[in-house]
Amino acid sequence: MTTTWDGRTGATALRQFLHALPGVDEVGAHGRAAMLSSRSIKADAKRRAIDLAISMVDLTTLEGADTPGKVRALSNKALRPDPLDISVPSAACVCVYSDMAGIAREVVGDAVHVAAVATAFPSGRAALAVKQADTQDAVQRGADEIDMVIDRGAFLAGDYAKVFNEIVDIKQVCAGAHLKVILETGELATYDNVRRASWLAMMAGADFIKTSTGKIAPAATLPVTLVMLEAVRDWYLATGVRIGVKPAGGIRTAKDAIRYLVMVNETAGPEWLTPDLFRFGASGLLNDLLMQRQRMSTGHYSGPDYVTID
Amino acid sequence: MDDRVEVRKTYKLFINGVFPRSESGRTYPALDSKGKLLAHAALASRKDARDAVLAARAAQPGWAARDAYSRGQILYRIAEMLEGRRDQFETEITRCEGLSARRATGVVNATIDRWVWYAGWADKITQVLGSSNQVSGPYFNFSVPTPTGVVAAVAPARSSLLGLVSVIAPIIVTGNTVVCLAAPEKPLPAISLAEVLATSDLPAGVVNILTGQPHTVGPWLAEHADVNALDLSGVDDDSLATEMAVGAAGTIKYALPPCDSDWTLDPGLGRLSAFMNTTTVWHPQGR
Numbered sequence: 001m002t003t004t005w006d007g008r009t010g011a012t013a014l015r016q017f018l019h020a021l022p023g024v025d026e027v028g029a030h031g032r033a034a035m036l037s038s039r040s041i042k043a044d045a046k047r048r049a050i051d052l053a054i055s056m057v058d059l060t061t062l063e064g065a066d067t068p069g070k071v072r073a074l075s076n077k078a079l080r081p082d083p084l085d086i087s088v089p090s091a092a093c094v095c096v097y098s099d100m101a102g103i104a105r106e107v108v109g110d111a112v113h114v115a116a117v118a119t120a121f122p123s124g125r126a127a128l129a130v131k132q133a134d135t136q137d138a139v140q141r142g143a144d145e146i147d148m149v150i151d152r153g154a155f156l157a158g159d160y161a162k163v164f165n166e167i168v169d170i171k172q173v174c175a176g177a178h179l180k181v182i183l184e185t186g187e188l189a190t191y192d193n194v195r196r197a198s199w200l201a202m203m204a205g206a207d208f209i210k211t212s213t214g215k216i217a218p219a220a221t222l223p224v225t226l227v228m229l230e231a232v233r234d235w236y237l238a239t240g241v242r243i244g245v246k247p248a249g250g251i252r253t254a255k256d257a258i259r260y261l262v263m264v265n266e267t268a269g270p271e272w273l274t275p276d277l278f279r280f281g282a283s284g285l286l287n288d289l290l291m292q293r294q295r296m297s298t299g300h301y302s303g304p305d306y307v308t309i310d
Numbered sequence: 311m312d313d314r315v316e317v318r319k320t321y322k323l324f325i326n327g328v329f330p331r332s333e334s335g336r337t338y339p340a341l342d343s344k345g346k347l348l349a350h351a352a353l354a355s356r357k358d359a360r361d362a363v364l365a366a367r368a369a370q371p372g373w374a375a376r377d378a379y380s381r382g383q384i385l386y387r388i389a390e391m392l393e394g395r396r397d398q399f400e401t402e403i404t405r406c407e408g409l410s411a412r413r414a415t416g417v418v419n420a421t422i423d424r425w426v427w428y429a430g431w432a433d434k435i436t437q438v439l440g441s442s443n444q445v446s447g448p449y450f451n452f453s454v455p456t457p458t459g460v461v462a463a464v465a466p467a468r469s470s471l472l473g474l475v476s477v478i479a480p481i482i483v484t485g486n487t488v489v490c491l492a493a494p495e496k497p498l499p500a501i502s503l504a505e506v507l508a509t510s511d512l513p514a515g516v517v518n519i520l521t522g523q524p525h526t527v528g529p530w531l532a533e534h535a536d537v538n539a540l541d542l543s544g545v546d547d548d549s550l551a552t553e554m555a556v557g558a559a560g561t562i563k564y565a566l567p568p569c570d571s572d573w574t575l576d577p578g579l580g581r582l583s584a585f586m587n588t589t590t591v592w593h594p595q596g597r
Contacts, residue, residue, distance in 0.1 A: 300530070300534060300557070301363070301534040303534070
């Protein structure tokens with residue numbers, strides 16, 4: 001795979017390119033994910049993995065009931081996840097709806113990133129002009145990362161060029177903000193579609209490809225993330241550019257997070273073990289990581305009474 | 311000639327309503343009163359204890375939120391199931407504790423009666439332990455006992471069924487959930503009790519039973535920050551009791567001291583009140 005679509009040769013060429021991608025062996029993907037998740041992790045490696053995972057968390061709140069107070073509290077938590085232990089690293093980012101981006105930015109300053117979901121999140125059902133306006137608004141309010149959703153309806157109908165052009169058009173108004181493209185793999189039905197959507201997003205200029213909105217089950221799973229990691233690895237081999245991956249939704253325990261890190265290391269490579277190239281979209285995960293960290297530093301099991309409620 | 315191969319029971323742990331093997335895969339021999347092998351019981355590890363606490367924590371709010379009457383009915387149901395399995399329990403304690411058949415029947419009777427007695431307290435304990443307090447001002451002032459949360463208990467080493475039930479029942483009837491370490495030398499009645507609990511409408515995770523050595527698992531439970539209280543009734547080793555009490559002191563926990571006494575005596579309300587906190591509320595008197 002050394003050629004990519006150049007964006008000028010028409011919708012048919014794009015379809016031909018995506019459908020020429022090799023199919024995903026579903027049983028093989030499940031088997032590989034299961035094998036990698038049974039690796040034994042020794043205490044020292046675990047300690048480092050937990051800190052790395054904390055620094056990769058996109059601390060997320062995407063509820064209709066989000067208040068400025070909740071966003072401020074969450075932003076403070078991203079800055080200092082464990083108020084009693086300054087050796088805990090900051091989270092990577094606060095991820096909120098675009099109207100809350102300004103509030104998050106006020107709290108975190110330049111210390112952590114602020115991501116805003118834009119483009120008619122989570123359904124993606126709106127006119128392009130509306131999606132662009134949503135994106136511009138988020139950037140103006142201080143978001144330096146934009147999490148956009150693709151138009152799954154168009155993708156599933158086979159209108160790949162529409163999806164491609166939409167990503168390009170959103171990227172144009174991002175004004176330098178990092179663009180994460182949410183594939184919503186739970187709605188794409190097959191791993192072949194996940195691979196096609198990953199390539200489509202990367203060719204259109206995504207800086208990150210993200211599994212899910214968190215509003216649809218199943219959200220992130222190990223096999224789906226494996227397929228996406230293979231895509232960014234193949235893209236790197238073809239173009240020399242490293243694209244990030246963000247599984248989001250459904251990752252709740254430190255154990256899960258470490259399984260993902262093992263898979264990143266074994267699939268894309270150790271270069272991806274940085275918050276610049278791998279993120280976890282989560283809210284509850286951070287507390288479990290903190291409890292495991294407390295378990296390792298105090299020598300006894302911790303509990304939910306000993307971490308902050310967000 | 312009878313060439314049928316007997317189907318033997320694998321004794322496992324009871325965590326979150328299901329029967330897993332120990333996470334470590336290890337077992338240990340359970341002997342009868344004459345030192346003959348009865349079965350191999352699962353040897354719980356600290357990770358099994360951790361899983362059990364997670365299950366107990368997840369089950370606790372829902373169990374406490376049930377109305378007391380409903381908790382009482384579920385406990386009565388358990389007593390019905392115990393009655394249906396009395397032959398199995400009699401056989402097991404005859405072999406484990408070396409009792410005569412007549413005395414084993416007496417112990418099973420006492421066990422079922424003890425369970426029913428505690429079941430009856432479900433919707434009465436608040437009236438007895440709670441109070442309406444006199445205050446200076448136009449207020450109602452109530453003190454209400456509320457469940458402590460997740461309790462870790464060590465069951466009595468000698469009384470493998472009556473002692474076990476006398477420890478578990480008062481903890482759960484008030485809305486707590488429990489992780490109980492069964493008598494290490496006589497674990498089989500505990501697992502049979504778990505089979506009763508698993509088939510009597512008791513929500514998963516309210517009772518979790520681990521078989522194994524209190525020395526290895528007990529201190530982890532005592533230090534666990536998500537365990538709210540400790541019942542050391544069955545700890546017959548002073549140094550372990552001290553170690554667990556010291557471990558519990560690192561976090562806020564109530565610890566009931568060791569007391570492996572005569573379990574046939576009237577238990578009183580001590581065990582019920584031990585695992586409840588008192589909440590006092592003020593309410594303005596209306597007109």
